[in-house]
Amino acid sequence: MHTENLACSKIDEAVAAFLADSSSLTECLPYGNGHINDTFLMRCQTPENGERRYILQRMNHDIFKNPPQLMENVVHVTQYLRQIILSQGGDPDRETLNVVKTADGADWYQDSAENYWRVFPFIERSMCLEKVEGEKDFYDSAVAFGNFQKMLAGFPVETLHETIPNFHNTVSRFQDFKKAVQDADPERAALAQREIAFALDREQDTSVLTDLLAEGTLPLRVTHNDTKLNNILFDADTRKALCIIDLDTVMPGLSLYDFGDSIRFGASTGAEDEPDLDKVSVDLSLFEAFTRGYLEGCAGSLTAKEIEMLPMGAKMMTYECGIRFLADFLTGDHYFKVHRANHNLDRARTQFKLVADMEKKWKEMQAIVARYQNPL
Ligand code: ADP
Ligand code: GN1
Ligand code: MG
Numbered sequence: 001m002h003t004e005n006l007a008c009s010k011i012d013e014a015v016a017a018f019l020a021d022s023s024s025l026t027e028c029l030p031y032g033n034g035h036i037n038d039t040f041l042m043r044c045q046t047p048e049n050g051e052r053r054y055i056l057q058r059m060n061h062d063i064f065k066n067p068p069q070l071m072e073n074v075v076h077v078t079q080y081l082r083q084i085i086l087s088q089g090g091d092p093d094r095e096t097l098n099v100v101k102t103a104d105g106a107d108w109y110q111d112s113a114e115n116y117w118r119v120f121p122f123i124e125r126s127m128c129l130e131k132v133e134g135e136k137d138f139y140d141s142a143v144a145f146g147n148f149q150k151m152l153a154g155f156p157v158e159t160l161h162e163t164i165p166n167f168h169n170t171v172s173r174f175q176d177f178k179k180a181v182q183d184a185d186p187e188r189a190a191l192a193q194r195e196i197a198f199a200l201d202r203e204q205d206t207s208v209l210t211d212l213l214a215e216g217t218l219p220l221r222v223t224h225n226d227t228k229l230n231n232i233l234f235d236a237d238t239r240k241a242l243c244i245i246d247l248d249t250v251m252p253g254l255s256l257y258d259f260g261d262s263i264r265f266g267a268s269t270g271a272e273d274e275p276d277l278d279k280v281s282v283d284l285s286l287f288e289a290f291t292r293g294y295l296e297g298c299a300g301s302l303t304a305k306e307i308e309m310l311p312m313g314a315k316m317m318t319y320e321c322g323i324r325f326l327a328d329f330l331t332g333d334h335y336f337k338v339h340r341a342n343h344n345l346d347r348a349r350t351q352f353k354l355v356a357d358m359e360k361k362w363k364e365m366q367a368i369v370a371r372y373q374n375p376l
Contacts, residue, residue: 010111011040014056017102017109018119019044028056033130033230034246035336036060041122053122054100058115059108063335064248067116069161071108074118074247075099076159077152084151094123094235095243126233126242132266137234138286139293141266144241145227145258146297152222153301157252160222167225167249168257170320174206180327188330192345196330198352199323209254209309209316217305223253228265228272255306256313259294263287264318268354273347280353282361287314288368295372307373311365315358322351 016022024044031041038058046052059067078099082092092098100119102109109117132138166172181189181196189196212218224231224244231246265272267287270280291310295302328335329344338344358365 010113010115011056011058013111014058014109014115014117015042017104017111017117018054018056018100020103026051031055032128036063036248042119053124055120055122057118057120059118059248061114061116064163066161066163067108070163070248071099071116071118073161073163073250075107077155077247077250080155081151093121094126097123097243097245097247123233123243125236127236128230128233130230131271132229132286135285135289137239138229138266139289140234140239140241141229141232142262142290142293143297144232144244145224145262146294146299148244148297149221149223149255149258150297150299150301152250155222157220157222160251162251163248164251167251168253168317168320169210170206170316171210173320173323174203177323177327180330184330185332188332188345191342192326192329192348195322195326195345195348195352198356199319199326202319202355205316205319208312209256212305212309213254218254218256218309219303219306220252221255222250223255223258225249225251225253225257225261227258227262229262254313255298255302256309257317259290259310260313260315260317261321262290262294263314264321264351264354266290267314268350270350272350273343274350275346277349277353280350280357282354282357282365284361284364284368287365291369291372304373307369310369311358311362314365315355318351318354318358322348322355325351 011028015025015028019025025042026045027043028040030039032039037060040056042054042056044052044054059070061067064070078097081096085092085095097120099107100121101107107118111117129137177199209218213220226246226249231244232241233243233245234240235242267283267290268280269283274280295307325336325344326348329348333344336344
């Protein structure tokens with residue numbers, strides 16, 4: 001077995017907990033580009049000499065404080081989706097994640113170093129895009145995220161645990177950011193002076209969504225909350241959106257969170273960590289494609305106020321992600337995985353460049369949304 005580069009020593013224990021016969025494992029290597037969990041691709045030989053692949057993940061329990069509760073959400077949500085997909089004649093083995101049990105019948109495994117592990121079947125003949133390659137892909141992802149929310153509209157929301165409290169509460173994120181500025185490493189703070197000022201200047205925006213939620217103007221729904229493009233798998237044969245993954249943050253939330261988080265990642269002309277800011281701007285054609293797809297996927301379930309606020313959702317999710325990256329940079333990169341010096345600062349810069357560009361293109365973004373709100 002190849003176990004090159006394995007991030008944690010107890011992985012063998014985890015593999016043994018999930019596989020009836022550990023000797024069937026032929027390879028286990030780090031996989032994917034997630035910023036949070038440690039993800040591995042396991043290849044196993046079947047008794048018929050075929051191959052079966054699985055995703056093995058060590059859940060990040062610094063971030064997700066209660067992995068058993070998180071897994072209860074994931075099991076509950078995937079079983080619910082499975083029933084809906086079946087009732088619609090779909091293929092639940094490909095259109096939703098499925099949790100693989102340990103040999104003891106549990107949904108997760110805790111190793112002797114207190115790491116929490118889980119396994120999903122690898123969804124074969126699928127692909128994960130790290131960047132939008134065309135309007136059609138982005139539109140498809142929008143329909144899928146809208147449809148995901150629609151499928152979960154009847155989910156018993158009171159049974160969901162809050163896996164990260166205040167995840168998209170921008171007011172509370174701003175408080176955390178200000179604390180990070182106070183506690184910042186001085187050299188890092190000096191490098192990020194302009195970005196800190198940019199973020200502080202926009203304090204008055206931070207309560208827009210929380211106020212509308214508190215006064216009941218925007219409805220609470222079951223949302224995904226982490227709708228970036230690499231949290232969706234596309235069918236490799238048809239290139240259609242196939243399966244929404246990374247269900248760790250499925251929680252009550254605003255539709256604007258899902259819309260906005262997709263826009264901040266997918267409607268940018270540059271990568272999330274592009275160091276050359278000249279390459280980073282909001283592509284309005286992509287913004288329009290996503291708006292069209294998301295409203296189609298939600299199939300009439302969004303209120304007029306939600307639709308009107310879509311541009312604000314995009315701006316606030318981009319700003320919020322920017323202050324999260326910047327806070328992490330200032331305090332030593334403990335949250336998001338980093339792969340080079342100043343990586344989180346580069347990420348924060350792209351988010352703020354996008355916020356500034358949205359402010360410039362605000363009227364156009366509103367006009368695009370209005371066209372879909374009042375179709376001719
Ligand atoms: P993180 O929370 O760290 O972002 P994800 O759950 O998103 O972790 O997984 C990381 C990557 O692994 C995904 O972006 C995707 O490429 C891949 N992946 C995750 N689950 C599956 C699966 N069941 N089948 C195929 N690929 C998967
Ligand atoms: C993280 O897990 P991943 O890589 O899909 C983060 C999101 C951020 C995103 C930025 C649980 O998403 O909130 O928007 O990075 N997830 C968590 O790329 O914090
Ligand atoms: Mg992910």
